[in-house]
Amino acid sequence: MEIDAWVWWLIAAVGLAIPLVLTAMPEFGMLSAGAVAGAVVAALGGGVVAQVLVFAAVSVALIVVVRSIAGRQRAGRPQFTSGVDALKGRQAVVVERVDGTGGRIKLAGEIWSARALDADIIFEAGRQVDVVEIDGATAIVM
Known part of the structure; x- marks a missing residue:
């Protein structure tokens, strides 16, 4: 008893x-879809060369299309x-005078030690004030 090509x-x-399923690598899914396309060609009576060409074309096309769509989705996501x-670039309110040596600010609902970016201000x-950087437990503001 011989097994038909579409079954293979x-x-x-x-x-x-x-x-x-085991690795969550979507490329295997694209190859699996290509194999299904090869099975369809085999079931319709296509030769081995046609089956392999359809398998390769469908697999490569799916990989190229899906990867480009996924890349655009990743690039567009903030x-x-x-x-x-997350605190850099946020605004804070000065609680105690802040200069180049120190002070206190209220940042995101919490009191932080702070110092001015420019020691003369x-x-x-x-x-x-705007938080420029966080240095340990001290916010650098301007």
């Missing part, structure tokens, strides 16, 4: 789908910042 293509499709990186209590 479906076995290959399942075989390629297993690593897709980056999420957390921790002290003094910020009085109640003034809004």
